[in-house]
Amino acid sequence: MKKMFTIDSYHVPVKYEPDVCIIGAGPAGVAAAIAAARLKLSVLLIEKYGFCGGATVAGLSGTICGLFSSGNNPEQIVFGFADEFYSALQNKHAVVKPVKFGKTLLVPHDSLKWKETADELLAAHNCSILYHTNFLNAYTDDDGCISYLLLKSPEGQYAVKPKIVIDASGDAEVVHSINLETTFGNNGQVQTPTMIFKMANVDMKAFLQLDPHDLNAKIETAHLTGRYHLPRHHVYVFPLPNSGEVLCNMTRITYPDGSVPTGIHSTDLTFAETEGRRQAREYASFLIENIDAFRDAYMSDTGAQVGIRQTRSIAGVARLMNNDVIHAIKNKNAITHSAWPIELHAAGGLKIHYPEDDFYDIPFETLIPKNAVNVLVAGRCMSAEHEALASARVTAQCFGMGYAAGAAGGLMLKENITATTLNGVMVKEWMKENNLKNANETPM
Ligand SMILES: Cc1cc2nc3c(=O)[nH]c(=O)nc-3n(C[C@H](O)[C@H](O)[C@H](O)COP(=O)(O)OP(=O)(O)OC[C@H]3O[C@@H](n4cnc5c(N)ncnc54)[C@H](O)[C@@H]3O)c2cc1C
Known part of the structure; x- marks a missing residue:
């Protein structure tokens, strides 16, 4: 009881x-x-x-x-x-x-x-x-x-x-x-959360030349080879007003069995926050190690809370x-x-x-x-x-x-x-x- x-x-x-x-x-x-x-x-x-x-x-x-x-x-x-x-x-x-x-x-x-x-x-x-x-x-x-x-x-x-x-x-x-x-x-299935993060000190000239399809393809390959754990392969990266800053909407948070943590339960939210920060770090490392525009960049922040879509x-x-x-x-x-x-x-x-x-x-x-x-x-x-x-x-x-x-x-x-x-x-x-x-x- x-x-x-x-x-x-x-x-x-x-x-x-x-x-x-x-x-x-x-x-x-x-x-x-x-x-x-x-x-x-x-x-x-x-x-x-x-x-x-x-x-x-x-x-x-x-x-x-x-x-x-x-x-x-x-x-x-x-x-x-x-x-x-x-x-x-x-x-x-x-x-x-x-x-x-x-x-x-x-x-x-x-x-x-x-x-x-x-x-x-x-x-x-x-x-x-x-x-x-x-x-x-x-x-x-x-x-x-x-x-x-x-x-x-x-x-x-x-x-x-x-x-x-x-x-x-x-x-x-x-x-x-x-x-x-x-x-x-x-029927209880909601959209996945994302931990968004920012990269600073990005080479903006090189960033603006990036082909998004090429970036997505590189992410998928890096994931399939097992070098990085990058579950989302269709990512968004946008220039921000402050020089050298880029907004990265790249992560996709699910439990290992593929189910989606909800935004109305503290254990789900706790999992989403920690897994979100872990994934953000992994994507940031991938960018720094593989994409020229990010060679001297660093991850400057994540959201104060994980992004809950629904x-x-x-x-x-x-x-x-x-x-x-x-x-x-x-x-x-x-x-x-x-x-x-x-x-x-x-x-x-x-x-x-x-x-x-x-x-x-x-x-x-x-x-x-x-x-x-x-x-x-x-x-x-x-x-x-x-x-x-x-x-x-x-x-x-x-x-x-x-x-x-x-x-x-x-x-x-x-x-x-x-x-x-x-x-x-x-x-x-x-x-x-x-x-x-x-x-x-x-x-x-
Ligand atoms: C990962 C992600 C990426 C997104 N990307 C984009 C994008 O690029 N562009 C875009 O336009 N939209 C984007 N969205 C959607 C957009 O950000 C949200 O849908 C929008 O902010 C919703 O606005 P809202 O005012 O309805 O609710 P919210 O922005 O969720 O605001 C609700 C507010 O209520 C407060 N609150 C909740 N419960 C309580 C309580 N009990 N007591 C006191 N305060 C409380 C919260 O702290 C929050 O400030 C994205 C969303 C997510 C999750």
């Missing part, structure tokens, strides 16, 4: 009563906070790390994907808050020129300046953020409305009494804690389906759109599939959990089929989802309506009325 430990029921102080409390300060949470603050709502943003950025910064994912169309001449098609943040990074010289990725483009950025940009934007909008603070649990009243959130900061546990909650935790932690329905990958998705009022992405389906309720491919990092290898040289729409209703009263989600834990999420989860779209969710919080409060009463058309009209730019709107 399992040993149990019983804790007496105890009281905690209610420390904050914001209009909107957002859990998670990744791209979706930051965007949600700014939109809500622009509607003059009081905002409390909760983040377990000491900085914003989530997988983009802590996981060092390091590039903005999803801004551009796909085809022969990709153009920027996603605007709104994603464009605002991109411009702020450009003004700080924190990005390099867009880099080719298959049929589209992505934008590598400096992760330190990403954190600073988020800090500055939040401060300029009077958003309260609490770093080093963990969301523990949510409590609902008899109608299913979240009345309290239990948080833990270094000073202890306390409660927050918000009017609206936005779950931007990536893992649907709030939604899960109140027992609303979530799904987990493809955990829980909510069961939403609408679901983004694989066919919506593949056939570039348009939807009147869209709050952002995307031409980013289905980029599925499966245990057996990487699969990439583009939406018919076109873009697809992401409806607002994919952010509304079924039966939700005063909670919305934004970002990676949206409602989507497994492969569809492997496209929609990238940074530009998370910005767009977050901005719309933050705006929708204001609409719910003004009209005194529940989450499931909302639809995308209403949210877009409300955004327009309040001069909050939707990701689909091309700037004049």
